[in-house]
Amino acid sequence: MAKSYSDIIQEREAILGTFEALFKARGLGALHGRVFGAILLAVDPVTQDEISEFTGYSVPAVSSALEELVRVGLVARQKRQESRKNYYSSRANLDEIMRMVLKTIHDDYVLVVLNRLQYSKADAEGTQDPKLSEHVEFIENYEARLRDLESYMNRLLDVPLEEKK
DSSP: OOOOHHHHHHHHHHHHHHHHHHHHHTTSOHHHHHHHHHHHHOSSOBOHHHHHHHHOOOHHHHHHHHHHHHHTTSEEEEEOTTOSSEEEEEOSOHHHHHHHHHHHHIIIIIHHHHHHHHHHHHHHTTOOOHHHHHHHHHHHHHHHHHHHHHHHHHHHHHSOOOOOO
C-alpha cells in the first residue's frame, strides 16, 4: 500500500524529532539535530537553502548550525564548479549514529529510571502497609521489564559492525 503525502511528512517529522532530541541530549541544540537529520535524509549533498526549506528554519539559522556541524566533523562542506553555493553531506556512519541513539536511550532513560526505582523500592520495603507492599511488587515487575530491555539493548550494542569496503 502506497503511503500518503501526510504519512510521509509525519515520518519525516518523527525522524527529525528524534535527531533533535538526540542532539539536545548531547549538548547541541534542536536546530543542529534537525539540520543533521535533513542532511541524512537527503539523497545527494544539499545546500543551505534546501536545508532551510526542508527544516523550516531560516537560512541564517541553518548556516550557523552547519558551521558547528562542520566544525565537529559530522558534516562535510564542498563546492561544485558549476555553482558558488556550498553543498553539505553527512560524514557520519549511520550504524554509529544508531548505536549512539541506543546508548543515549540506555544512559539517559533506562538507567535513570532503574536508579529511581531502586530508591522507591528501598523507601517502601520493610513496611507493614499492604498498599506499600503492592507498590513494591509493582516496582519489582517494572524493574524486571526494564532489566529485560537493558539486556536487549546491550546485546544490540555488542553486535559487531560490518567493515566498510
